[in-house]
Amino acid sequence: MRNDKNNNSPVMADIQSIDADHHLHPFTNTGALNKKGARVITKGQGVYIWDSEGNKILDGMAGLWCVNMGYGRKELVEAATHQMTELPFYNTFFQTTHSPAAELAKEIASVTPGDLNRIFFANSGSEAIDTIIRMVRHYWAIQGKPYKNILISRENAYHGSTLGGTSLGGMSGMHKQGAPLLPNIERIRQPYWYGEAGDMTEEEFGIACAKALEDKILAVGPDNVAAFVGEPIQGAGGVIVPPANYWAEIQKICTKYDILLAADEVICGFGRTGSWFGSETLGIKPDIISMAKGLSSGYLPIAAVAVGNRIANALIEHDEDFYHGFTYSGHPVAAAVAIANIRLMKQENIVEYVAKDIGPYFQKKLRETLADHPLVGHIEGVGLLVGIALVKDKATKELFPDNVDIGMICRDHCFDNGLIMRAVGSRMVASPPLIISHAEVDELCEKARLCFDLTLKSVS
Numbered sequence: 016m017r018n019d020k021n022n023n024s025p026v027m028a029d030i031q032s033i034d035a036d037h038h039l040h041p042f043t044n045t046g047a048l049n050k051k052g053a054r055v056i057t058k059g060q061g062v063y064i065w066d067s068e069g070n071k072i073l074d075g076m077a078g079l080w081c082v083n084m085g086y087g088r089k090e091l092v093e094a095a096t097h098q099m100t101e102l103p104f105y106n107t108f109f110q111t112t113h114s115p116a117a118e119l120a121k122e123i124a125s126v127t128p129g130d131l132n133r134i135f136f137a138n139s140g141s142e143a144i145d146t147i148i149r150m151v152r153h154y155w156a157i158q159g160k161p162y163k164n165i166l167i168s169r170e171n172a173y174h175g176s177t178l179g180g181t182s183l184g185g186m187s188g189m190h191k192q193g194a195p196l197l198p199n200i201e202r203i204r205q206p207y208w209y210g211e212a213g214d215m216t217e218e219e220f221g222i223a224c225a226k227a228l229e230d231k232i233l234a235v236g237p238d239n240v241a242a243f244v245g246e247p248i249q250g251a252g253g254v255i256v257p258p259a260n261y262w263a264e265i266q267k268i269c270t271k272y273d274i275l276l277a278a279d280e281v282i283c284g285f286g287r288t289g290s291w292f293g294s295e296t297l298g299i300k301p302d303i304i305s306m307a308k309g310l311s312s313g314y315l316p317i318a319a320v321a322v323g324n325r326i327a328n329a330l331i332e333h334d335e336d337f338y339h340g341f342t343y344s345g346h347p348v349a350a351a352v353a354i355a356n357i358r359l360m361k362q363e364n365i366v367e368y369v370a371k372d373i374g375p376y377f378q379k380k381l382r383e384t385l386a387d388h389p390l391v392g393h394i395e396g397v398g399l400l401v402g403i404a405l406v407k408d409k410a411t412k413e414l415f416p417d418n419v420d421i422g423m424i425c426r427d428h429c430f431d432n433g434l435i436m437r438a439v440g441s442r443m444v445a446s447p448p449l450i451i452s453h454a455e456v457d458e459l460c461e462k463a464r465l466c467f468d469l470t471l472k473s474v475s
């Protein structure tokens with residue numbers, strides 16, 4: 016269907032064919048894509064994007080979990096223009112700094128929880144994760160414990176796509192490609208209550224999943240474990256909210272065995288869950304966190320690692336360079352945009368809006384509109400983050416057979432009806448811009464209902 020339309024639209028056809036000739040897409044079967052042609056996105060405003068056929072689409076994913084303050088924010092454009100003119104680049108390697116890097120570090124420290132007040136810059140979530148891997152291992156090495164270098168993460172976690180991120184993450188499809196992975200990384204089960212708890216209550220399951228960490232620590236030896244790393248709420252794994260007692264148990268175990276706790280805040284950071292960071296919403300006190308996506312609302316690539324006193328002081332007191340960094344660490348233009356983004360978030364009280372107003376409204380409206388749908392097994396989410404399990408049988412939680420890609424079918428109906436939701440296996444996920452209005456939430460939910468109906472028809 017899409018190809019018929021393309022034939023009437025020479026501009027889009029041109030871009031599609033150039034794209035097919037030269038562009039290798041990330042996380043894509045490029046051969047299959049080239050046969051149908053990529054959708055060409057042309058502009059964005061607020062929570063909407065437009066494609067080259069003029070379709071207006073409600074972006075229920077905020078780009079890729081990142082355009083938190085919405086499209087078309089002049090404040091961010093002006094910050095970039097000004098900084099480009101003033102000083103488009105200078106490095107921060109060789110005893111130099113500049114005001115955007117220094118001020119952004121301060122601005123980030125003003126919103127991070129606890130004592131996470133020292134900031135290391137990177138350009139992507141994956142680089143931030145690689146930074147955490149190297150930094151926590153280095154931390155233990157300078158404590159005289161170079162053997163304390165195993166990182167523990169979870170099945171179905173997403174920590175990015177560099178070799179470090181892929182190895183630390185728990186995506187089995189990714190592990191098969193470009194192997195071998197990094198050594199000294201271990202994984203435990205994910206706290207996916209709806210899908211994997213059997214007859215256990217949420218509380219029992221929370222304990223069991225945390226116990227898996229203790230078992231793993233004891234199996235490899237507490238003296239060999241550097242850190243546990245987890246997303247407060249798993250994002251790309253399908254938006255999985257852990258049982259309420261889970262993180263407190265994890266925290267206790269990390270303390271008991273003197274293991275650092277790292278929170279990957281790349282999605283949960285910057286207001287997504289109704290706090291500045293997901294760690295606050297979930298009651299986690301991490302030693303180190305990564306952030307990216309919402310830091311600049313996706314307007315320019317920038318990421319950071321915020322470090323608490325324990326690690327920061329060790330690095331600062333250790334009389335040797337930390338041989339790690341990126342040419343564009345603290346890039347002035349990206350940093351200027353991130354500063355403007357955080358200030359805009361503060362001015363508009365956006366975190367409070369998510370916590371007290373639009374977040375609860377979104378969660379309630381979704382359940383009112385979708386919970387009774389025959390395909391919907393379970394809805395879980397916090398703030399402006401939601402995961403919806405699609406099932407063949409609500410009562411038994413039976414999934415569709417492997418040859419029915421229910422998520423893809425649903426995602427395609429969404430796209431064709433002016434809504435972007437993402438499919439993660441048989442789960443549908445949404446993560447709209449934080450500036451979304453009540454009327455736009457209503458529209459999102461109504462469109463989702465229609466698309467779930469169409470999906471049901473497609474498989475009946």
Ligand SMILES: *Cc1c(COP(=O)(O)O)cnc(C)c1O
Nearest residue numbers: 139140141173174175279281282
């Ligand atoms: C997106 C993501 C990353 C990777 O970020 P990139 O900017 O794509 O490298 C890492 N961790 C989490 C939790 C993410 O969602």
